[in-house]
Amino acid sequence: MAHVAEWKKKEVERLAEIIKSHPVVALVDVAGVPAYPLSKMREKLRGKALLRVSRNTLIELAIKKAAKELGKPELEKLVDYIQGGAAILATEMNPFKLYKLLEESKTPAPAKPGVPVPRDVVVPAGPTPLSPGPVVGEMQALGIPARIERGKVTIQKDTVVLKAGEIITPQLANILNKLGIEPLEVGLNLLAAYEDGIIYTPEVLAIDEEEYINMLQQAYMHAFNLSVNIAYPTAQTIEAIIQKAFLNAKSVAVEAGYITKETAGDIFGKAFRVALLIAQQLPEELLD
Amino acid sequence: MEYVYAALLLHAAGKEITEENLKAVLEAAGVTPDEARIKALVAALEGVNIDEVIEKAAMPVAVAAAPAA
Amino acid sequence: MEYVYAALLLHAAGKEITEENLKAVLEAAGVTPDEARIKALVAALEGVNIDEVIEKAAMPVAVAAAPAA
Amino acid sequence: MEYVYAALLLHAAGKEITEENLKAVLEAAGVTPDEARIKALVAALEGVNIDEVIEKAAMPVAVAAAPAA
Amino acid sequence: MEYVYAALLLHAAGKEITEENLKAVLEAAGVTPDEARIKALVAALEGVNIDEVIEKAAMPVAVAAAPAA
Amino acid sequence: MEYVYAALLLHAAGKEITEENLKAVLEAAGVTPDEARIKALVAALEGVNIDEVIEKAAMPVAVAAAPAA
């Protein structure tokens, strides 16, 4: 590294030190994040993660250096994920939590031509602040059902103008900006994270919380069903167990037509309903 | 409703629902049977599947709030 | 269910539900009455208001067209 | 309901529901068994498939409209 | 379910649900009682108002569906 | 419910549900295991097909429509 400038050496040194002193090291892409949102991000991360923006080449060198010095060859694979304007995000946070935090910290941003949208973009039905003009024709040309109503441009129904991943055209960017719809997101895009010999990619890190909730509920149901069905009482299930035993007894007694205080209503009720249903099928002159 | 109950009693007892049988049961219950109604009932019940009706009337006994799997 | 229909028949006919009355009705229906069941039935019906019970059973349950959200 | 519980206990224990067995269980529970009720219960349960009835009772009846999520 | 039926039998008979009473009833039903299960049941029933719980089960929840959001 | 969760965990892990295994799992979760409850659970699970039982709705969820009068 003789030909490398002194400040670069120092920077690599510093980056490697950061990497070595944190269990979780992530690469994020800060390209296209303006200075203001970036400083807001830093604020959000303060105390939780250390963000260091640097040159991609220096980050690569620092990762390799840290991997060698730590004796962790898997860490070096992180360099494969360097792209855009990379930065190092070092933390103690579990990579899944880190990813969640980054996603939650993203803020909406105005449309820019040539950029793909992260999710479906909907132009909602209803009045817009726009006054009548050529904009109506421009919207209609893009398939947005616009009309003049009470002196304002009004959208007739919710319209999906872009699907997730589709690229914003200049015409659409113009309309979306006029409507004040912000289809983009500004924030730190996680490229990959390393912890304990494992590289986590965003596909792995994007967990579906809904699914976990469903699993929790299912697991609880299993426990509930097991407890009640085998009559193993717990504080949560003793009532259900008693009720089940009672209902079983009642059902059997009702089926057998064995009248007790508890079953008289059901048995007579059933007999009466049968009589009623039969009566309904009889000619009227037969009824009282 | 006496006539219907009488018919259902016969049915539950495994007896045919005929005019005589109905008459006998009703009289035993102290009801003076009306010939015309008995005839009409027997005629009307022809073609009614009583077992099916009973099935329909049988309702689950009670409800407990409980989770299914 | 014979016993229950017999009891309801008596009730509808305005007769008391006694052991003798039940026996008479059941016999008329061709059933050989089981003393024990008759006794048990009469005993169980003590204090039961049949009209009330029937009324409840007949109530057209406000059927739960469950509102879709 | 004591008599019914006693019957289900016998059934769950894999024992036959006979007059003697019922009597034994009820007495162990401190109940002086009533002959008529015991006889009536045994007679009433004849022809009832208890396992089936219980199974049916436990089945979550496909409920009326389930609310859309 | 034997243990639970035994407990409900005792309750219906107006007896306390104690380990001894459960044991006696289960034995009368020909079941060799498992100490641990008896203890667990008695412990679980502490503080439970059985009448209330049963009433809840018996009472048809006359509720119209609560729509899930 | 800890004991039931511990049993389900063992089952899902393909391990036998024995007293020792339950104890180990409960202790790892910071629970001081209660001998009686462990024994009761193991006894209650004997001969039970857990996969089947956990999917079986414990109770009738609800009852649909009743016939209008």
Place this chain on the structure above:
Amino acid sequence: MEYVYAALLLHAAGKEITEENLKAVLEAAGVTPDEARIKALVAALEGVNIDEVIEKAAMPVAVAAAPAA
């Protein structure tokens, strides 16, 4: 499901659902814990009110009107 059962066990035991605790419980159940799955579970459950979630599961899905019988 092992991981979820383990989490519920910890919750029921009043312990926090952390990576270490999950690992300890899973290992006690003879499961070699998968780091990534544990991390994902802990992250997913962060901020989730488990009691609430469970309560919702326990609520009858759609209680339709029940017939008064």
